[in-house]
Amino acid sequence: MSKIVALVPLxxxxxxxxxxxxxxxxxxxxxxxxxxxxxxxAFIISVLLFIDxxxxxxxxxxxxxxISFDTVKIPFAFLVDQLTAxxxxxxxxxxxxxxxxxxxxxxxxxxxxxxxxxxxxxxFVFSMLLLVLGANYVIMxxxxxxxxxxxxxxIGYWFKNPQYNNAAKKAFVMNRIGDLGxxxxxxxxxxxxxxxxxxxxxxxxxxxxxxxxxxxxxTLLFFVAATGKSAQIPLYTWLPDAMAGPTPxxxxxxxxxxxxxxxxxxxxxxxxxxxxxxxxxVIAWIGVATAxxxxxxxxxQNDIKKVLxxxxxxxxxxxxxxxxxxxxxxxxxxxxxxxxFKALLFLGSGSVIHAMGGEQDIRKMGGLAKHxxxxxxxxxxxxxxxxxxxxxxxxxxxxAILLSAYEHNKIIWGIALLVAALTTFYMFRxxxxxxxxxxxxxxxxxxxxxxxxxxxxxxxxxxxxxSIVGGYISVPEVFVAGGDKLGxxxxxxxxxHTHAVSHMEEYALMGGTTxxxxxxxxxxxxxxxxxKEETNGAFGNLLENKWYVDELYNTIIxxxxxxxxxxxxxxxxxxxxDAIVNGVGRAVQYSSRQLRLLQSGQVGSYVLLMIAGMVLLxxxxxxxxx
Amino acid sequence: MPVNYYxxxxxxLFSIGVVGVLTRRNAIIVFMCIEIMLNAVNLLLVAFxxxxxAVYAAxxxxxxxxxxxxxxxxxxxxxxxxxxxxxxxxAIIVMxxxxxxxxxxxxxxxxxx
Numbered sequence: 001m002s003k004i005v006a007l008v009p010l011x012x013x014x015x016x017x018x019x020x021x022x023x024x025x026x027x028x029x030x031x032x033x034x035x036x037x038x039x040x041x042a043f044i045i046s047v048l049l050f051i052d053x054x055x056x057x058x059x060x061x062x063x064x065x066x067i068s069f070d071t072v073k074i075p076f077a078f079l080v081d082q083l084t085a086x087x088x089x090x091x092x093x094x095x096x097x098x099x100x101x102x103x104x105x106x107x108x109x110x111x112x113x114x115x116x117x118x119x120x121x122x123x124f125v126f127s128m129l130l131l132v133l134g135a136n137y138v139i140m141x142x143x144x145x146x147x148x149x150x151x152x153x154x155i156g157y158w159f160k161n162p163q164y165n166n167a168a169k170k171a172f173v174m175n176r177i178g179d180l181g182x183x184x185x186x187x188x189x190x191x192x193x194x195x196x197x198x199x200x201x202x203x204x205x206x207x208x209x210x211x212x213x214x215x216x217x218x219t220l221l222f223f224v225a226a227t228g229k230s231a232q233i234p235l236y237t238w239l240p241d242a243m244a245g246p247t248p249x250x251x252x253x254x255x256x257x258x259x260x261x262x263x264x265x266x267x268x269x270x271x272x273x274x275x276x277x278x279x280x281x282v283i284a285w286i287g288v289a290t291a292x293x294x295x296x297x298x299x300x301q302n303d304i305k306k307v308l309x310x311x312x313x314x315x316x317x318x319x320x321x322x323x324x325x326x327x328x329x330x331x332x333x334x335x336x337x338x339x340x341f342k343a344l345l346f347l348g349s350g351s352v353i354h355a356m357g358g359e360q361d362i363r364k365m366g367g368l369a370k371h372x373x374x375x376x377x378x379x380x381x382x383x384x385x386x387x388x389x390x391x392x393x394x395x396x397x398x399x400a401i402l403l404s405a406y407e408h409n410k411i412i413w414g415i416a417l418l419v420a421a422l423t424t425f426y427m428f429r430x431x432x433x434x435x436x437x438x439x440x441x442x443x444x445x446x447x448x449x450x451x452x453x454x455x456x457x458x459x460x461x462x463x464x465x466x467s468i469v470g471g472y473i474s475v476p477e478v479f480v481a482g483g484d485k486l487g488x489x490x491x492x493x494x495x496x497h498t499h500a501v502s503h504m505e506e507y508a509l510m511g512g513t514t515x516x517x518x519x520x521x522x523x524x525x526x527x528x529x530x531x532k533e534e535t536n537g538a539f540g541n542l543l544e545n546k547w548y549v550d551e552l553y554n555t556i557i558x559x560x561x562x563x564x565x566x567x568x569x570x571x572x573x574x575x576x577x578d579a580i581v582n583g584v585g586r587a588v589q590y591s592s593r594q595l596r597l598l599q600s601g602q603v604g605s606y607v608l609l610m611i612a613g614m615v616l617l618x619x620x621x622x623x624x625x626x
Numbered sequence: 627m628p629v630n631y632y633x634x635x636x637x638x639l640f641s642i643g644v645v646g647v648l649t650r651r652n653a654i655i656v657f658m659c660i661e662i663m664l665n666a667v668n669l670l671l672v673a674f675x676x677x678x679x680a681v682y683a684a685x686x687x688x689x690x691x692x693x694x695x696x697x698x699x700x701x702x703x704x705x706x707x708x709x710x711x712x713x714x715x716x717a718i719i720v721m722x723x724x725x726x727x728x729x730x731x732x733x734x735x736x737x738x739x
Contacts, residue, residue, distance in 0.1 A: 603731045603735075604651070604731065611644060
C-alpha cells in the first residue's frame with residue numbers, strides 16, 4: 001500500500017487552507033472550484049484505492065510515530081481495507097456531489113462567507129476521511145473530534161442568528177458527552193492492552209487478555225460515543241436542531257456521513273461487540289427505540305427539513321438495530337444506501353426551499369411537481385427508496401436488517417416493521433403535501449417558483465440513479481446465488497453472516513413488507529392528495545411537540561445545572577471567595593489606618609516608644625536566655 | 627571600692643537622663659539629659675575597664691598587657707563625639723529659637739507631614 005493514500009485527506013485539507021486563508025481575495029467561482037476540485041481529487045484517488053483493495057491489496061501505511069511513551073507506541077498510520085474503502089467512496093463521492101450542489105445553493109452569500117463555507121466543508125471532509133482512514137483509535141478520535149467541530153461551525157454558519165448558534169452549541173455539547181465515552185474506552189484499552197492499533201487490539205492474544213467485563217465496558221463506552229455522534233437515545237435531540245445549518249450541510253454531515261461515524265466505529269470494532277452480549281442487547285433495543293420514537297415524531301412535523309431530520313434519526317436507529325443483531329454488513333449496507341437516498345432527499349428539499357425563497361413549512365407548499373419536474377422526480381425516487389419499495393436500494397438494505405431482526409428477536413422485528421410503515425407514511429405525506437395538490441403559498445412565491453439551476457439538479461439526478469442501483473451490490477441469496485457482493489467484499493473484516501431462515505419464509509417476509517408499504521402509500525395518498533387543515537388530538541400534540549423530550553431535558557438537566565451555576569455564582573463566589581479577597585484588603589486598610597496614628601510627629605512619643613522597645617528587648621533577652 | 631557603687635551611680639544617672647528626655651519639653655534640658663546619659667555610660671566604661679584589668683591581673687598576671695586604659699580611650703572618643711554633637715545640636719537649637727521663638731520640642735512635629 002503506497003503513501004499516496006495520504007493524498008486523500010490532504011487534498012481537502014489543502015482546499016480548507018486555501019479557502020480559509022484567502023477567503024477575502026477569492027472570487028466565488030474560485031472558492032467553489034477549489035472546494036469541489038479537491039474533493040473530486042480525493043474521490044478519484046479513493047476509486048483507485050478501491051480498485052486496489054478489490055484486488056486484495058490492503059494494508060497499513062505508517063507515516064511517523066505520533067505518541068510514544070513507555071511501552072505504548074501510537075503511530076500516525078492509515079489503514080486501507082474493505083470497510084475503509086467503502087466509506088472513502090461514500091464520503092468523497094457524495095461529498096463531491098454536495099460540494100457541487102452547494103456552489104449553486106449558496107450563491108447568494110457574500111464572497112468571503114461563501115469561501116468560509118467551503119473551507120468548513122473541506123475541513124469536514126478532511127476530518128471525516130481521517131476518521132475512517134486512521135489505523136488506530138487515536139487517529140480515529142482526531143477525526144471524530146474534527147467532524148464534531150465542523151458540524152458545530154456549519155450549523156452555526158449563519159452566526160448572526162442566536163437560535164442557530166444555540167443549535168450549534170447544543171450539537172457540540174451533546175457530541176462532547178458522547179466523546180467522553182470514546183476517550184474512556186480508549187483509556188481502558190490502553191490500560192489493559194497498551195495498544196490502540198486495530199490489528200493488535202483484535203488479535204487473538206489481546207482478546208484473551210481482556211476479561212468479559214472489560215469487553216462489555218469497552219463496547220458500552222464505544223456505544224455511548226456512537227449515541228452522541230449518531231444521534232441515538234438519549235443524545236439524539238441535537239440532530240433535528242442541527243437543521244439550522246445550510247441544507248447541503250444537513251445532507252452531507254447530518255445524513256450521509258458524520259452521523260454514520262458511530263456505525264463505522266461499531267462495525268470496525270465488531271470483533272469486540274460480537275463478544276459482548278449485553279452490549280448487543282443494549283444496542284438493539286436503543287436502536288429500535290430510537291427508530292420508533294423518531295418515526296412517530298416525524299409523522300407530525302411540518303418543517304420539511306425536520307421531517308427529514310427525524311427520518312435520519314429513525315434510519316440511524318435502524319442501523320443500530322442491525323448492529324445489535326450482529327448484522328454488521330447489513331448496517332454498513334444501509335449506511336451506504338441511506339447516504340444516497342437521504343442525501344438525495346435533503347438536496348431535493350434544498351431545491352424546494354430554494355424555489356420557495358426560504359420557506360420550509362410544507363403546509364404552505366403544494367403542487368410543486370409541475371414547476372420543478374426534476375426535483376419532484378428525484379424526490380419521488382428518494383421516497384420510494386427510503387420506503388423500501390422493491391427494486392429500489394432501500395428495499396435491499398432494509399430487507400437485510402428486517403431479516404436479521406426476524407431471525408433474532410420477533411418483538412424487535414415487529415417494532416421495526418411498524419417503523420417501516422411509519423417511515424413510508426411520513427415520507428409520502430411529505431411528498432404529497434409538497435408536490436401534489438394546489439399551491440398554498442403567497443402569490444409572490446408562486447410567481448417565483450422555478451426549477452433549480454443545473455449545478456443542483458445534476459447531483460440530484462446522479463444521487464437518484466445511485467438510490468436505485470445502489471442496492472444491487474447486495475442482492476439477497478434467494479434471488480441470486482452469490483448476490484451478496486458487499487458481504488463477500490467485507491468478509492475479511494466482518495465474518496459472513498448466513499441466514500437460518502428458509503427461502504419460503506424469506507419470500508413471505510419480503511412480500512409482507514412490500515404489501516404493507518404499498519398499503520401505507522395508498523393510505524397516505526388518500527389522506528393527503530388534497531390538503532386539509534389538520535387538528536391535533538392529544539396524542540398528535542404530543543408527537544408534534546416531540547414527546548416533550550427537549551422540555552424534559554431542560555427540566556431535569558439544564559435547569560438544575562443553571563440553578564447550580566447560579567448558586568455558585570451568587571453564593572459561593574459573591575459571599576465566599578469575593579468576601580475572602582475583599583476581607584483581606586479591608587483588614588490591611590483598617591490596620592494601616594490604625595497604625596498610622598503612631599506617626600504623630602511628637603518627638604516625645606517617638607522616644608518613649610523607642611525606649612519601651614529597648615526595654616522590651618532587654619527583658620526578652622534576659623528571660624529567654626535562661 | 628566595689629564596682630557595684632559605680633553601677634548604681636551610672637544607673638541613677640542614666641535613669642535621670644531617660645526620664646528627663648521623656649518628660650521635659652525644653653530642647654536644651656532634653657539635650658542636657660542626653661549628655662547625662664552619655665556620661666553615665668562613660669562612667670560604666672571606665673569602671674568596668676578598671677575592674678577587668680584588676681581581675682585579670684589577679685588571675686593570670688603574665689597575660690595582662692595594659693592597666694585598664696582602653697576603656698578610658700573609649701571615653702575620650704565619646705567625649706569628643708559628644709562635643710561635636712553638642713556644637714551641632716546647639717546650633718540647631720539656636721536656629722530653632724530664631725525661627726519660632728521657642729525651644730519647645732513639641733512644636734517640632736512637622737516630620738509627621
